[in-house]
Amino acid sequence: MLKPALLLAALFTLTSCSTPRNFYVLSPAGKGPSRGGIGIGVGPVDVANYLTERPYLVFQSSPNKMEISDLHEWAGDLSDNFSRVLATNLGRHKNTGNVRTYPWDHEDDLKYQISIDIRQFHGTAEGDAILEASWRIYSLPESRLVTSKTTTLHEPLGGDGFEALVAAQSRLIDKLALTIAKQL
Numbered sequence: 649m650l651k652p653a654l655l656l657a658a659l660f661t662l663t664s665c666s667t668p669r670n671f672y673v674l675s676p677a678g679k680g681p682s683r684g685g686i687g688i689g690v691g692p693v694d695v696a697n698y699l700t701e702r703p704y705l706v707f708q709s710s711p712n713k714m715e716i717s718d719l720h721e722w723a724g725d726l727s728d729n730f731s732r733v734l735a736t737n738l739g740r741h742k743n744t745g746n747v748r749t750y751p752w753d754h755e756d757d758l759k760y761q762i763s764i765d766i767r768q769f770h771g772t773a774e775g776d777a778i779l780e781a782s783w784r785i786y787s788l789p790e791s792r793l794v795t796s797k798t799t800t801l802h803e804p805l806g807g808d809g810f811e812a813l814v815a816a817q818s819r820l821i822d823k824l825a826l827t828i829a830k831q832l
Contacts, residue, residue, distance in 0.1 A: 671723035672705065672814040676736035677822035683745040687758040688832070689788070690735040691750020695727045695766040705810050706770040708778075714770070720810040730766065733818065737825035738762070742832060760794070760832055761786040768800075769817060776802045777816035781824055785831055795831050799824060 699706060703726075704716035722729065731749040739747040746757065755761070768780035779801045785794040801823050803816040 667719060669718075670720050670810065672720065672810065673723045674729050674733045674814065674818045674821060676733045676740070677819070677825075678740050679736070685739070685744025685746045686742060686760070686832075687746045687748075687755075687788075688735075688738060688742065688744065689748050689750060689752055689755060689758045689761040690738060691731050691761075691763065693727050693731045693734070693750070693764045693766065695730065696768065699726055699766070699769055705813060707813070708770055708772050710773060717810070726769075727766075730769075730821065733821050734762075734764070734825055737822045738829055741826050741829035755788050758788045761788055761791070762828055769820075771805065771813045771816075772802075775805050777805060777813055777820055778802055779817070779820040779824060783824075783828060785828070797827075797831070799827050801827075 698714060702716060703721040704718060705720045705722070707715045707717075709715050728749075735747045735749050739745055748758070752758070763784050763786070765782040766779070767782065768778050771777055780798070782796075782798045784796045786792060787794050801820050803820045803823070805812045805816045807815075
């Protein structure tokens, strides 16, 4: 027969193991045109290490403290998810379905390439999501630099929880896509 303390320890272990993990993806703001239009290549997208070394969502609780929850993580590669959502949103803003993510097989029909360095992409203690990105537009095929900028955007979470954070981050990507589209 098990002693009560041992039984309680076993029960605690089982219930802590049964806590559900949650997986999140970024989502585009809308659908882009299905085909045709100006050719745009998105990538490479380089995401800061504090976001990619672990699959967890990140929240900044103070100026020097980042927190993660091992129960809330990205459903896949954050860089890939970010690239695909940005490409979809950029295509919608430029009215083109001819948008590809890096790496692409050929660039024959691409007119522009957008490369991006994500410096910040997390929730804040003020109830916002933040996106800071350095981005460059290159004219193809000669790879001539057209513009280079850094953009910092904030978006209110609009609710509590990690799902609200990811929704706000998705809206930030759309805002970045609009900013970039205005430069093309």
